[in-house]
Amino acid sequence: MDLSVRIGSLVLKSPLMSASGCFGYGLEYADIVDLSSLGAVVVKGLFLKEREGHPPPRIVETPSGMLNAIGLQGIGVHRFVREKMPELRRLGAVVIVNVCGSSIDEYAEVTRILSDCEGVAAIELNISCPNIKEGGIQFGCNLASTGEVVAAVRRATALPLIPKLTPNVTSVPSFARAAEENGADAVSLVNTFLAMVIDPETRRPAISNGMGGLSGPAIRPIAVRMVYECAKQVRIPVIGMGGISSARDVLEFMIAGATAVQVGTANFVDPFIWPRLQAGIEDYMTRHGVARVADLVGTVDF
Amino acid sequence: MPPLDVPALVLRNTHLSPDYNVLHLEAPAIAAASQPGQFVMIRTAAGTDPLLRRPFSVFEVLRDAAGSPSGISVLSKRIGPGTARLYDAAAGDRLLVLGPLGKPFSLVSPPAEAWMVAGGVGLAPFATLTEALRSTGAPARLFYGGRTRADLFYLDWFASRGVTLDLATEDGSLGAHGRVTAPLDDALRARAASLPVTLYACGPEPMLKAVAGLARTYGRSSQLSTERIMGCGLGGCYSCVVRVREAGGAPHFVRSCLNGPVFNGDDLVWE
Numbered sequence: 052m053d054l055s056v057r058i059g060s061l062v063l064k065s066p067l068m069s070a071s072g073c074f075g076y077g078l079e080y081a082d083i084v085d086l087s088s089l090g091a092v093v094v095k096g097l098f099l100k101e102r103e104g105h106p107p108p109r110i111v112e113t114p115s116g117m118l119n120a121i122g123l124q125g126i127g128v129h130r131f132v133r134e135k136m137p138e139l140r141r142l143g144a145v146v147i148v149n150v151c152g153s154s155i156d157e158y159a160e161v162t163r164i165l166s167d168c169e170g171v172a173a174i175e176l177n178i179s180c181p182n183i184k185e186g187g188i189q190f191g192c193n194l195a196s197t198g199e200v201v202a203a204v205r206r207a208t209a210l211p212l213i214p215k216l217t218p219n220v221t222s223v224p225s226f227a228r229a230a231e232e233n234g235a236d237a238v239s240l241v242n243t244f245l246a247m248v249i250d251p252e253t254r255r256p257a258i259s260n261g262m263g264g265l266s267g268p269a270i271r272p273i274a275v276r277m278v279y280e281c282a283k284q285v286r287i288p289v290i291g292m293g294g295i296s297s298a299r300d301v302l303e304f305m306i307a308g309a310t311a312v313q314v315g316t317a318n319f320v321d322p323f324i325w326p327r328l329q330a331g332i333e334d335y336m337t338r339h340g341v342a343r344v345a346d347l348v349g350t351v352d353f
Numbered sequence: 354m355p356p357l358d359v360p361a362l363v364l365r366n367t368h369l370s371p372d373y374n375v376l377h378l379e380a381p382a383i384a385a386a387s388q389p390g391q392f393v394m395i396r397t398a399a400g401t402d403p404l405l406r407r408p409f410s411v412f413e414v415l416r417d418a419a420g421s422p423s424g425i426s427v428l429s430k431r432i433g434p435g436t437a438r439l440y441d442a443a444a445g446d447r448l449l450v451l452g453p454l455g456k457p458f459s460l461v462s463p464p465a466e467a468w469m470v471a472g473g474v475g476l477a478p479f480a481t482l483t484e485a486l487r488s489t490g491a492p493a494r495l496f497y498g499g500r501t502r503a504d505l506f507y508l509d510w511f512a513s514r515g516v517t518l519d520l521a522t523e524d525g526s527l528g529a530h531g532r533v534t535a536p537l538d539d540a541l542r543a544r545a546a547s548l549p550v551t552l553y554a555c556g557p558e559p560m561l562k563a564v565a566g567l568a569r570t571y572g573r574s575s576q577l578s579t580e581r582i583m584g585c586g587l588g589g590c591y592s593c594v595v596r597v598r599e600a601g602g603a604p605h606f607v608r609s610c611l612n613g614p615v616f617n618g619d620d621l622v623w624e
Binding site: 072073074075079080082083095103104106107108109110111112114115116117119121124267268296316318319320321322323 | 355356358396401402403404405406449451581582584585587588589590591592593594595596605606611624
């Protein structure tokens with residue numbers, strides 16, 4: 052049974068990836084998850100420098116989901132390369148780094164540093180975080196800015212480049228096309244939906260940042276629709292995510308058009324989910340006589 | 354030992370009051386590995402509402418007739434949909450329990466005394482700590498506060514294990530009238546500086562802050578168990594941060610699930 056999928060020049064042994072921001076730097080899970088069994092470990096977003104993030108409370112639960120505004124707390128790219136990459140390499144993880152920036156120069160600089168680091172397999176470009184004032188979504192909500200930052204980072208690296216798109220725009224496919232036209236090897240979507248929870252008793256927002264990003268099973272059907280729309284409009288692979296919690300959900304995204312998928316919130320609920328997802332995919336392939344999982348991509352009967 | 358995730362059988366659910374309950378859960382491997390101050394993440398529903406697990410201190414390590422660890426109990430206070438489900442759980446139910454997690458308390462040995470300070474459901478980590486202190490022989494004292502006398506539990510349990518009790522209620526119905534930090538302050542003032550004491554505290558943040566302040570005032574060390582909204586318990590989500598300042602460094606956020614939940618009181622920076 053062949054579970055491998057191709058993202059640009061990268062061949063992954065499985066379509067299953069951790070979603071950035073939901074798996075720390077991967078090493079937090081090393082004693083309970085075989086990191087080398089994942090298609091890729093997508094680590095938490097990195098700026099050039101360390102970042103403090105927002106004060107707590109940073110999350111609140113919602114019906115079948117959660118709202119977060121962590122604020123991209125992180126150790127910065129230099130400490131990541133020094134402190135995390137040696138162990139990730141030793142464990143045989145395929146590492147995709149989520150790159151953040153508050154300017155185009157910063158995105159390119161972080162990408163250059165990572166491109167010189169042995170073991171970094173690809174760059175996911177975070178132009179979609181809804182929770183920070185500078186950078187992130189300001190690039191991802193404007194077509195010209197998206198094109199500009201993708202083109203600049205493209206010049207900075209030969210690694211596969213995967214802009215991560217926000218759903219908080221009128222037409223996600225036009226942003227996927229802008230990414231493709233400026234040299235992206237794939238796109239990943241969706242980041243979280245900008246959302247808000249207010250406590251009527253106190254009349255205050257439930258999290259310190261006021262607004263945050265909605266994730267979890269609640270967003271899954273919207274994410275599936277967006278993946279479906281984007282996959283029809285670009286030739287590069289689409290990496291799908293949004294509320295995936297079971298093998299059934301993985302298959303749904305792949306049939307909608309995703310070449311690979313990322314799992315985020317479900318890993319919080321069940322960190323032992325990974326082998327079960329893989330077994331469920333294999334069971335489906337057996338039942339449906341599918342030899343290569345890549346043959347499922349975009350096969351929705353509609 | 355890496356944490357385990359087990360579908361634990363609910364052995365018993367004891368309602369202590371209209372808000373508080375103690376759940377006995379069959380989980381021998383987690384029980385055997387648990388150290389005082391550690392916690393578990395419990396999934397309160399099989400579906401997606403509520404979606405996330407809830408963190409609970411290991412309250413007691415349960416033992417079988419031969420004395421081997423057979424399970425754990427958790428002390429829960431009904432404050433939301435997750436804890437409401439635990440309040441309503443029935444013997445025979447199964448709940449996914451992930452643990453043990455987090456950094457435990459450091460134990461003291463005689464002649465040092467262990468003074469535990471609990472506010473409300475913050476009693477939770479102190480039963481296992483009491484058992485562990487019995488093995489070091491350190492004298493233990495519990496300062497325990499609640500809104501009213503009906504909110505104070507397990508008093509005989511602690512007393513029968515040689516723990517000296519100092520109680521406080523906000524309505525004055527049992528023990529000192531007011532906050533538990535008042536009798537703690539009195540006791541610290543009365544204690545000779547030459548006699549070592551370590552403070553252990555768990556409870557609402559204003560109480561922890563007050564205990565940290567008293568520890569500083571009287572030159573005592575403190576170990577504070579923090580409570581934060583926690584998404585995963587494993588360091589993945591960065592939700593449960595507390596601000597710390599270690600040895601001259603700048604204040605920064607660390608994850609209470611990995612770096613805590615127990616912190617040195619001198620390291621915590623209060624908002």
